[in-house]
Amino acid sequence: MPSMAANNFSRNTQYHQAKGDFLARKQKYEQQRKNLPIAAVERRLVEEVRNNDTLIIVGETGSGKTTQLPQYLFKGGFCRDGGIIGITQPRRVAAITVAKRVAEECGVPVGQKVGYAIRFEDVTSGETKIKYMTDGLLLREALLDPYLSKYSVIIVDEAHERTIHTDVLLGLLKNVQKARSKSINGVVNTDLNNSNNGHTFEERIDNQNTGILKPCQAKKYNPLKLIIMSASLDARVFSEYFGGARAVHVQGRQFPVDIFYTHKPETDCIDAALITIFQIHLEEGPGDVLVFLTGQEEIESVERLIHERLRQLPECSRKLLTFPIFSSLPLNCLRKLLTFPIFSSLPSEKQMKVFMPSPAGYRKVILATNIAETSVTIPGIRYVVDPGLVKARTYDPKMGVDSLIIVTTSKAQALQRSGRAGRDGPGKCYRLYQESFFEKLPDSTLPEIKRCDLSNVVLQLKALGIDDVINFDFIEKPDRTAVVNSLWSLYLLGAVTEDNKLSDVGHQMARLPVDPVYSKALIVASQFGCLKEMLICVAMLSVESIFYAPREKLEESRNALKSFASPEGDHLTLLNVYHAADEFFQKNRMVNSEEKAEKNLRKWCKDNFINSRSLKHARDIHSQILRNVEQMGLRVTSCEDDMLLLRRCLAASFFLKAAMKQPDGAYRVTLSGLIVQIHPSSVLFRAKPECIIFNELVHTNHSYVRNVSRIDYLWLIELAPQLYAAQD
């Protein structure tokens, strides 16, 4: 604390300076806001929203639509009846950063007039009128408030990305809007119930009536204004889906980007990328380079090759430059190149390095996955190298297999990538394929809803009162088999009844923010008396890989794992890790501050080859679902040391994914007949027990099962008789 004597004067000056800063900042914001392309059409936009219940806004990058439109609508009186303006984003960081920016522009602290809400974090209050949130969170809100009654306007931003949440949300909002306008006009909806005697399961799901929300008579709602914002040039899909809704176009502000193609097809993408990187480095003007690669392994090998080739350059440029070393190099060194990898599983302090400005005379080369396409915006990029490939996830609903395969990008993706070169000035994009090849690319990427397991979506929709999921008015219909299979597994889990309605258990499951198999496991565990342990298992199974094994320290990481490993399998191993981490944290917490204890926990993770980001996430999920099950009135009891009981409970929960050992040591999945191997990262990789349950089936070089535990086949007959019968 400064002494009182010196204080009077300095406090005054600080006060004046702070006030001056505030005014200057406010003026600066006003100037910036006025200069945005969208500012020129403010009045027209507000009029359009007033005159149309649904509006499509196509806004190019840099138009300012995300930050400005909600402010225009607030000013235009759309919150006057007490309603609020909700804006959804596909990603959490976007929701947070945009909310902070808008709050600053309004000169208010976040959480008052302007706020945001994401999982684990609600920074809103009774005063909040402009609320940014993730699309997944709004879907969750709909479960508690099916008419989304507190919103007068909902803006779905980045709709062109077509995340699974956005697609479900669009269908839902269409229903909500219809129901709310009917509640005003007083039209009564006759909701017919069908009988389904003598029909097969498949026929029954076909014969259901379309379930839309019943207009509520007791309470009148204001009509819901719906705004769909997209960056794709083609607004037709959205407009048609919303019954020919009006679409308006808002100009963006981007610098021009020159596109270059190769003359002939490239056979070796890595080599072509390397040649291009050096060509840019040696022949082009200043500016950083962004290279799109498919995965961690490719990034690491390109990084290695760049440094190798740097060493082969003539004397004056022959320096291997990684960040902290550059200061020792002579400043007149002509060829200065720094490489920075970025991908999602990279520890965040290493990710942050890409944002440091390149030191004078140096050129940054950023080697990125598609994380740099939308999630992360790096300033200073003038050159983009795009080999035109991406690692994409696909899902086989028949077999329940996830695969990650390298495929070509879509035209929209290529455009998005090249746009990354034109944010700070005119740029250049080098596509490592021929122009004729570009013409043949698909216009846009396959929406996520066509590429993943739908049991969660189906469960959510049913919980929202939409029973006929097959005929639900999706903007793009998911594959029929994917829906049917999800319904089938929900039926086997007891979430859906024989007549295809949500059961009581199903309603309970829908309240829990985890995958249906996991929410069922929590309910089963409460009956077995091991919910305390299952909460931990589910939290640990819900996050990315907990173990971190860098190639150069394989032996060490293997030894670290040994201290947690259980001979019964990965589930008990994960439980051991969680307990060990929690014990370490609680002991630390007694003598240290929360912050210090968190920091020590991160150190503990590093020493034990555990991914601290994943563990943190698991601990967050754990506390959230613990709260949830307590609210639901489930008894949280522990089975203490009775691991047999816990394993029986695992069998009773995960019976849909079981496999039997074959004479050759491979495994045969009981339901699909698929032949798989236990993943080498599993503690059971060598032990090879007769019968296992597992949580994940992924196909890379082989079909592998991950998160595996040893069980007794007889348990399946006993605990899942609907699927398993005694063999003679």
Next chain:
DNA sequence: TCGATCATG
């Protein structure tokens, strides 16, 4: 003997 793109509640 494996390497996982990106997200979300």
